[in-house]
Amino acid sequence: QLQLQESGSGLVKPLETLSLTCAVSGGSISSGAYSWSWIRQPPGEGLEWIGYIYHSGTTYYNPSLKSRVTISVDRSKNQFSLKLSSVTAADTAVYYCARRYSAYGAPFDIWGQGTMVTVSS
Amino acid sequence: QSVLTQPPSVSGAPGQRVTISCTGSSSNIGAGYDVHWYQHLPGTAPKLLIYGNNIRPSGVPDRFSGSKSGTSASLAITGLQAEDEADYYCQSYDSSLSGSGVFGGGTKLTVL
Numbered sequence: 001q002l003q004l005q006e007s008g009s010g011l012v013k014p015l016e017t018l019s020l021t022c023a024v025s026g027g028s029i030s031s032g033a034y035s036w037s038w039i040r041q042p043p044g045e046g047l048e049w050i051g052y053i054y055h056s057g058t059t060y061y062n063p064s065l066k067s068r069v070t071i072s073v074d075r076s077k078n079q080f081s082l083k084l085s086s087v088t089a090a091d092t093a094v095y096y097c098a099r100r101y102s103a104y105g106a107p108f109d110i111w112g113q114g115t116m117v118t119v120s121s
Numbered sequence: 122q123s124v125l126t127q128p129p130s131v132s133g134a135p136g137q138r139v140t141i142s143c144t145g146s147s148s149n150i151g152a153g154y155d156v157h158w159y160q161h162l163p164g165t166a167p168k169l170l171i172y173g174n175n176i177r178p179s180g181v182p183d184r185f186s187g188s189k190s191g192t193s194a195s196l197a198i199t200g201l202q203a204e205d206e207a208d209y210y211c212q213s214y215d216s217s218l219s220g221s222g223v224f225g226g227g228t229k230l231t232v233l
Contacts, residue, residue, distance in 0.1 A: 004166075037222075046123050047159075047167075047210055049222035062221050096167070105214050107157035108222075109178070111166040 002027035004097050004112035012091075012119050018084040022097030022112060029078050030055055035100045036080045037108055038071060040093040048093075052100055053080060087119045124149060124218070125211050125225035132231040133201045141228045143194040143211030149223055151192035154214040158187055158196045161208045161227075170209070171196060198230070206232045 008020035022036070029036065037052035051061035053071045061069045070083040084091060094116050098108040126144040133139040143156060150156055158171040169178055171187035174194065186197045194213075198205055211225040 039222075046226040047212075047224040049224065052222075060220065063218055098167075105155045107155075107169055107172040107212065108159075108167075109169050109172070111168075113164075113166050 002099065002110055004099065004110060006095060006097050006112045006115040008095075008115060008117070010116055010118060012087050012117060013121050014088055014119055015086055018082070018087050018091060018117055018119075020082045020095055020097075020115065020117070021079050022081070023077075023079045024099075025078070029073060029080060030075050032056075033102055035102050036071075036073065037098045037100050038082045039096045039098055039108065039111075041096070041114075042090070042093040045093075050082065050084075050095075054102055089119050091117070092119045093117060123226040124215055124223035125213060127209075127211060127225035127228045129226070130229045130231065132233055133198075134233045135201055135203065137201045138197065138199045139201060139230065140198075141196045141209050141211075141230070143196070143225050145192050145194075145213060145223075147192060148217040149192075149213045149215040150189065150194060152216050154216075156187065156189050156194035157212045158185075159210045159212065161210060163208070167210070201232055203232050206230055 005023045012018045035052045035054045038050040053059045068085045073080045094114040096114045097112045099110040159167040160170045161167040174189040175187045209228045215223045
């Protein structure tokens with residue numbers, strides 16, 4: 001059974017870069033059948049899609065975050081990462097990584113437990 | 122402001138049936154994108170509950186069902202159980218946002 005586990009800094013200063021990693025276990029991140037996603041949930045709010053990356057390296061980002069987001073894959077470590085630059089308090093959220101089938105309109109079928117990131121000086 | 126609109130809360134007694142609506146527009150649900158539903162207990166990983174509008178993944182009880190019509194979708198839960206108390210989110214994609222994934226604001230289900 002594939003599992004995802006987020007890790008990274010839980011506290012980031014304003015205007016710095018948020019960095020998170022999602023470790024994939026029980027399966028290969030190099031499978032062309034899937035893409036790898038980041039989704040977040042600010043306190044008291046709903047879910048917000050951040051973006052995803054295909055095994056080819058092609059990325060798709062939420063237009064509202066596109067200028068600040070980078071998602072990358074490290075196949076040697078079977079993990080993928082999120083970098084969000086110039087963060088503000090509005091970026092405080094629980095960040096989830098998730099797997100998505102590489103198909104039109106596909107769901108996110110497996111999620112990590114999530115990791116809380118607070119933006120504060 | 123979420124792209125997909127859900128009621129903030131619904132409630133029902135054990136054994137009853139409840140429905141959760143998800144309203145979109147011609148650029149998302151109405152454009153033909155499938156709707157997916159997730160169940161989320163705080164502090165845990167969200168769980169895919171329904172995909173492709175009305176398909177249950179293996180292991181999801183048949184008490185849960187989904188439907189889609191026009192620019193809206195619904196999740197129905199029959200035979201309500203205490204363990205169903207959770208947040209429920211609908212999700213689709215939006216062509217006006219370059220095919221971005223979009224979520225509803227979430228609905229808190231309370232089992233009375």
